[in-house]
Amino acid sequence: MSVNDDWRRRSLAAVWHPCTQMKLHEPQGAALPLIPVARAEGVWLHDHEGNRYLDAISSWWVNLFGHNHPAIRAALIDQLHTLDHVMLAGFTHAPVVELSERLGALTGLGHAFYGSDGASATEIALKMSAHHWRNAGRGGKNRFVGVAGGYHGETVGALAVTDIPLFREAYAPLLRLAATVPSPDARQAAPGETPAGVAERAATALGDWLAEHAHETAAVIIEPLIQCAAGMAMHDPLYLRRARELCDRHQVHLVLDEIAVGFGRTGTLFAHQQAGIRPDFLCLSKGLTGGTLPLSVVLSTDAVFAAFYDDAVARGFLHSHSYTGNPLACRAALATLDLFEQTDALRQNAASSARLAAQFAPLSAHPRVRHARQCGMVFAWDVASSLPDFARRCARHALAQGLLLRPIGHTLYAMPPYVIDEAEGELLARGALAALQATLDEEVAAGAGREPTHQGVMDAV
Ligand SMILES: *Cc1c(COP(=O)(O)O)cnc(C)c1O
Numbered sequence: 001m002s003v004n005d006d007w008r009r010r011s012l013a014a015v016w017h018p019c020t021q022m023k024l025h026e027p028q029g030a031a032l033p034l035i036p037v038a039r040a041e042g043v044w045l046h047d048h049e050g051n052r053y054l055d056a057i058s059s060w061w062v063n064l065f066g067h068n069h070p071a072i073r074a075a076l077i078d079q080l081h082t083l084d085h086v087m088l089a090g091f092t093h094a095p096v097v098e099l100s101e102r103l104g105a106l107t108g109l110g111h112a113f114y115g116s117d118g119a120s121a122t123e124i125a126l127k128m129s130a131h132h133w134r135n136a137g138r139g140g141k142n143r144f145v146g147v148a149g150g151y152h153g154e155t156v157g158a159l160a161v162t163d164i165p166l167f168r169e170a171y172a173p174l175l176r177l178a179a180t181v182p183s184p185d186a187r188q189a190a191p192g193e194t195p196a197g198v199a200e201r202a203a204t205a206l207g208d209w210l211a212e213h214a215h216e217t218a219a220v221i222i223e224p225l226i227q228c229a230a231g232m233a234m235h236d237p238l239y240l241r242r243a244r245e246l247c248d249r250h251q252v253h254l255v256l257d258e259i260a261v262g263f264g265r266t267g268t269l270f271a272h273q274q275a276g277i278r279p280d281f282l283c284l285s286k287g288l289t290g291g292t293l294p295l296s297v298v299l300s301t302d303a304v305f306a307a308f309y310d311d312a313v314a315r316g317f318l319h320s321h322s323y324t325g326n327p328l329a330c331r332a333a334l335a336t337l338d339l340f341e342q343t344d345a346l347r348q349n350a351a352s353s354a355r356l357a358a359q360f361a362p363l364s365a366h367p368r369v370r371h372a373r374q375c376g377m378v379f380a381w382d383v384a385s386s387l388p389d390f391a392r393r394c395a396r397h398a399l400a401q402g403l404l405l406r407p408i409g410h411t412l413y414a415m416p417p418y419v420i421d422e423a424e425g426e427l428l429a430r431g432a433l434a435a436l437q438a439t440l441d442e443e444v445a446a447g448a449g450r451e452p453t454h455q456g457v458m459d460a461v
Helices: 003-014 070-080 094-107 118-135 156-160 165-174 195-216 238-250 271-275 302-306 327-342 345-359 390-400 422-445
Strands: 039-041 044-046 052-055 110-115 143-147 179-181 217-222 253-257 281-284 296-300 369-375 378-383 411-414
Touching (some): 052 422, 094 110, 094 296, 094 327, 110 118, 110 302, 118 156, 118 253, 118 296, 143 195, 156 165, 217 238, 238 253, 238 271, 345 422, 378 422, 390 422
Parallel strands (some): 143 179, 143 217, 217 253, 253 281
Antiparallel strands (some): 039 044, 044 052, 110 296, 281 296, 378 411
């Protein structure tokens, strides 16, 4: 048995992999092969047998400056020599203070409250918003509204504001479901309608909903500019400006979930900056540590914080996670922020983004591609295909091309680490096109002519 096969076998016996029907990994003719990774560097993941895969989705959108970055590694090693971890209740330390100060300066929001994963940031923001209203004597404002196709994590509270049926269905009886308003997804434009027009239309729907329900609503939660899990649905920043106005008018919090789009992914350090607004709560995770360690944070306004500041313990925000503000994770985040400054990353990204767009031109022009779109370092293409398992097949063909790509439903996308160079971009663009073509060739073999179907997110696995 090869080294790869041995790890594969042991993993399938001992590890329950996330977001996966384990049976699809069955070794005999696996519909979806499990890839053992021995090491990673830059944009590359290496297995045990000399194969490598270009990580074109930044390992589920977390990696920014490439794997095993020497500066982040050095910061972590340095931190390990002094303080591994200490509880944050009643204690503090330099990494958490410095990180909170810097995030505050970058966003104009302070009072950094830490969790470990994106979903825990969502939980924190929701609880904080509802508790804020309770402390303000308006305890009836405890419901939430999200955007169609929204994704905010999969714990029970976060799942209640996540509108992805496949993820939610089995657990629906456990949830206190949030309301859903139409998405500003620019693909929904009527003939002649602009993305701003769609945004305006969706904002009107949000306004109508709030006019009726604001009295019982704590917050609106939105993924600004790109609804990633919905299949890289992009919208005009106008939607965020309108949402801000509506939240102010109706006295409802605006929670922005930048867990996926924060830290430069959309071209600006934070996506909401393109709308010139500020949320009441900002949720960050994924890229926060450059893709090295789990850490999430919720930043909020002084007004929110003030509603908790009191002599009564019960009016404080009583929420905690054991590893809150872990010094190692905070040091990785500080090193990541340093890299933004030292490498002029946003300007580099603008150049990389334009170069990649040119490299992807043949893919964007493919006759079966619809809605080729881009926002910063996120690129997406909807594929007209009748294959119900398009995503899985395409991912398999991508692996054969040495690429980690993981389409969502019928949407192929790339979200590579920012350090991808010109030659790697060329490999990515050619490989993605080849994988797409190979998948469509299979469709012909499987019997063409059926109407293209549109699958849910399960095909993301
Ligand atoms: C990934 C993601 C989350 C959840 O983060 P986890 O770390 O996976 O719990 C929440 N919101 C958005 C927009 C995400 O992309």
